[in-house]
Amino acid sequence: MIITARNISKSYKRKGISGEVQVLCSTDIDLESGKVCLINGRSGSGKSTLLNILSGLLCASGGTVHYDSTDVYKLSDTELSLLRCRQTGYIPQVQSAVGTLTVRENILLPSAVIGKGKDRFAADGLLERFGLTELADARPGSLSGGELRRLSIARAFVNSPQAIFADEPTNDLDDENSRLVFEQLRKAADGGAAVVIVSHDRLAQEYADVVYCMQQGSLSREKGRI
Ligand SMILES: Nc1ncnc2c1ncn2[C@@H]1O[C@H](COP(=O)(O)OP(=O)(O)OP(=O)(O)O)[C@@H](O)[C@H]1O
Numbered sequence: 001m002i003i004t005a006r007n008i009s010k011s012y013k014r015k016g017i018s019g020e021v022q023v024l025c026s027t028d029i030d031l032e033s034g035k036v037c038l039i040n041g042r043s044g045s046g047k048s049t050l051l052n053i054l055s056g057l058l059c060a061s062g063g064t065v066h067y068d069s070t071d072v073y074k075l076s077d078t079e080l081s082l083l084r085c086r087q088t089g090y091i092p093q094v095q096s097a098v099g100t101l102t103v104r105e106n107i108l109l110p111s112a113v114i115g116k117g118k119d120r121f122a123a124d125g126l127l128e129r130f131g132l133t134e135l136a137d138a139r140p141g142s143l144s145g146g147e148l149r150r151l152s153i154a155r156a157f158v159n160s161p162q163a164i165f166a167d168e169p170t171n172d173l174d175d176e177n178s179r180l181v182f183e184q185l186r187k188a189a190d191g192g193a194a195v196v197i198v199s200h201d202r203l204a205q206e207y208a209d210v211v212y213c214m215q216q217g218s219l220s221r222e223k224g225r226i
C-alpha cells in the first residue's frame with residue numbers, strides 16, 4: 001500500500017483566541033509498503049495532528065490523502081471506519097484501553113469490529129510477543145504505564161494491518177522494551193506494511209528508512225528517500 005498525502009494544512013479554533021491557529025501548512029508525505037518512516041520535531045509542532053490526518057482519524061483543513069487510489073475524503077464515515085479497521089493499526093500517544101475489558105479482550109477489539117470474532121490464536125501470539133501473557137485476564141486498571149503501552153501496541157497489530165501509525169510508542173518503556181517495540185514495527189514493515197512512527201526516542205533512528213523533522217508546520221527530510 002502507498003499512502004500519499006499532498007498539500008496538507010490544518011488549523012484549529014482555540015478557545016479565547018479569535019481566528020484560527022495554523023498547525024500544518026503545505027505538508028507532503030508518502031508512506032510506502034516495506035518502509036519505516038520516522039517523524040520527530042519539538043512538542044506542539046503538529047506531529048500527532050499529521051498522524052491523525054494520515055490515519056483517517058482527523059480531517060485536514062486542506063489537501064488530499066490517498067490510500068493507493070482511494071481518496072479517503074470521498075469515503076462515507078462507515079467506509080472510512082471499515083478501511084481503518086481492516087487495513088490500519090493505530091497506536092495512540094495517550095492510553096486508550098477499555099477499562100471494563102480484559103487485556104486479551106482489548107487486544108481483540110479491532111478484530112471484533114470487523115467481525116473476525118475471537119481469534120484466540122492471534123491474541124495468544126500477541127500477548128507473548130509483547131510480554132503480556134501473564135496479564136491476559138487482568139483489567140487495564142491494574143496495569144503499569146509500560147504494560148498499558150504494550151497493550152495498545154499489541155492491539156494495533158491484531159488485524160495484520162497494511163499500515164501502522166505509531167504515536168510515541170515507546171513512552172513509558174525501558175530500553176529493552178523499546179527495542180522490542182521498534183523491532184516489531186520494523187518486522188511489520190519487512191513483512192510489507194507501511195509504518196510511520198512519531199518518536200523522540202534516540203533508538204528509533206536505527207529502525208527507520210526515512211526520517212523527517214516537523215518544523216513550522218511542514219516536514220523536512222533528514223535521512224533517506226522513499
Ligand atoms: N483539538 C485541538 N484544538 C485546538 N488546538 C489543538 C487541538 N489539537 C492540537 N492542538 C494544537 O495544535 C498544536 C499541535 O499539536 P500536536 O498534538 O499535533 O503536537 P505534537 O507535535 O504531537 O506535540 P507533542 O510532541 O507534545 O505530542 C499544539 O499547539 C496543540 O495545542
Ligand SMILES: [Mg+2]
Binds near residue numbers: 049
Ligand atoms: Mg503528539
